[in-house]
Amino acid sequence: MAKVVPLFSGSKGNSYYIGSSGEGVLIDAGRSAKQLDEALDYCGISPKSIGAVFVTHEHVDHCSGLRVFAKKHGLKIYASVGTLLAMEEKGFVEPLNNCDVISDTVDIGNMRIVRCDTSHDARESCCYQVITADGRRATIATDLGVMTDNVRDVIRKSDFAVVESNHDINMLKNGFYPPNVKARILSDKGHLSNDACAGELADFIRCGVFRLMLGHISENNNLPELAVNTSVNTLKAVGMKRDLDFTLSDVPAVCNGKSIVF
Numbered sequence: 001m002a003k004v005v006p007l008f009s010g011s012k013g014n015s016y017y018i019g020s021s022g023e024g025v026l027i028d029a030g031r032s033a034k035q036l037d038e039a040l041d042y043c044g045i046s047p048k049s050i051g052a053v054f055v056t057h058e059h060v061d062h063c064s065g066l067r068v069f070a071k072k073h074g075l076k077i078y079a080s081v082g083t084l085l086a087m088e089e090k091g092f093v094e095p096l097n098n099c100d101v102i103s104d105t106v107d108i109g110n111m112r113i114v115r116c117d118t119s120h121d122a123r124e125s126c127c128y129q130v131i132t133a134d135g136r137r138a139t140i141a142t143d144l145g146v147m148t149d150n151v152r153d154v155i156r157k158s159d160f161a162v163v164e165s166n167h168d169i170n171m172l173k174n175g176f177y178p179p180n181v182k183a184r185i186l187s188d189k190g191h192l193s194n195d196a197c198a199g200e201l202a203d204f205i206r207c208g209v210f211r212l213m214l215g216h217i218s219e220n221n222n223l224p225e226l227a228v229n230t231s232v233n234t235l236k237a238v239g240m241k242r243d244l245d246f247t248l249s250d251v252p253a254v255c256n257g258k259s260i261v262f
Contacts, residue, residue: 022049031064050075053076056140080115114131
């Protein structure tokens, strides 16, 4: 039985476990090794079941605990060339220490992990789809300045997806962030807004992606209920009803012990 277990989400750290009780992978390691261990233990997941860690990009909220966690548990690290080089420069990984490049796909145990490039202000950012032994597909797609056709295509082929719904545009524009940070977030290399995310979901549902979660929700420029309501109302306007045509919820900032079977 395949499952996704959100461990952390948001600007303070991101990490997801995808797999089964026997084997899985970690997408990002954006909290301390201790916090990651505690979250896994809380969810009843043994670190021994993790086949590798896949990193989306080198920002601290996606790899701050990576070096210690991977070394402690003897885990291999996969990322793009650009991300690996940037993490080495920043000290998030030890040079050439149990790291490898994922160019397209990598097989880990009975799973296949698919890389897809994203538009973000990082060296060579990407998102990942995990295909489990029984052919089920889960995609984690956050830190998206814009939704590109390549990312759309990957999500359309998923049974479950986390899609970024980072900020409410008005909250961001009227908030306390300095102008240059606001401009970065709103740019094509920044983060996906509630409205931009909501506008993508109907297409995914029509393609059969019925299980959806909204991730990387900003604690300063958004509210979980606002992100969810924006998407639900947008979908309602095109005749799609929550819990009838699709399921949708926010990814909690901190692990609540729940998993999503897909």
